[in-house]
Amino acid sequence: MKKYLFLSIAALSLTACISAPPGLERSPFTIQRLAQIQAEDYACQCKKARLGGKILAATALKDKTKLEILSLSISTYSAKPLLDSSVDGRFIAYLPGFVDPAMLKDRYITVAGALSGPENGKIDQxxxxxxxxxxxxxxxxxxxxxxxxxxxxxDDYWGARHSRWGWGWGSPFWRPEPRxxxxxY
Incomplete structure (x- = not known):
């Protein structure tokens, strides 16, 4: 009985490690990738989006902070941007209030909010x-x-370490290299 209780507690604690931060759970959002955005989604300004990526630029405005974000796919459960995913495009996020732009540069972010109309800009020229x-x-x-x-x-280390001869790959001086x-986080 104690064994099953321990396994249940361990399973619950591990699921807490991969859950999304409060307010970023996936259920209320209709848009979770830039490719899902259609032209009619801008008209109502009622579509909820959950997007993430790397912050390329941040600008402090009077009562909000403007971010230019390189869009990456986000994890379904944890809402983290996936570092090895392909780039989806770019988007702009407006954060309420002042957030120091120096603190935001080159950070990763997940945002949730209402999708509004497109904003024209330039990427280089x-x-x-x-x-x-x-x-x-x-x-x-x-x-x-x-x-x-x-x-x-x-496995290679322990197999070689206990080799019969005790030299070469079986030498106690050989250790696997960390990756x-x-x-x-």
Whole structure:
């Protein structure tokens, strides 16, 4: 009985690790990728969008902060931008109030809010129509470097370590190299 209770608690705690931040759950949003936006979605200004990506530029305005964001696909459950996904395009998000632009540059973000009409701008010398999200909720993510060992490397290490001869790959001086990956928290 205690074993099942422990497993239940462990499963619940692990699901908490992958749930989206409050207000960014996926259910109320009709638009979750830039490719889903249709021309008629701008007319009503009532469509809810949940988008994310890397902040390219931030500008402090009088009563809000304007962000230009390179759109990336976001995780269905955690709402984190997927670092290895392909770029969807760009969009503009307006955050309520003042947020220091220096703090936002090159950060990752997920925004949720109402989709409003497109805003014309330029990317270098090319004209571009940016979809605009009037943000109600957002989450800034921290990019963290993590070192890890591939399980296959450890299998090779332990198999070679206990070899019969005790030299070469079986030498205690050989260790697998840690690998580097990036995660958002």
């Amino acid at each position: 090319a004209d571009y129509a940016y979809p605009v999200v009037n943000t109600e909720r957002y989450k800034l993510w921290r990019l963290v470097q993590e070192y890890y060992y591939d399980p296959d490397d450890w 580097l990956r990036y995660n958002l």
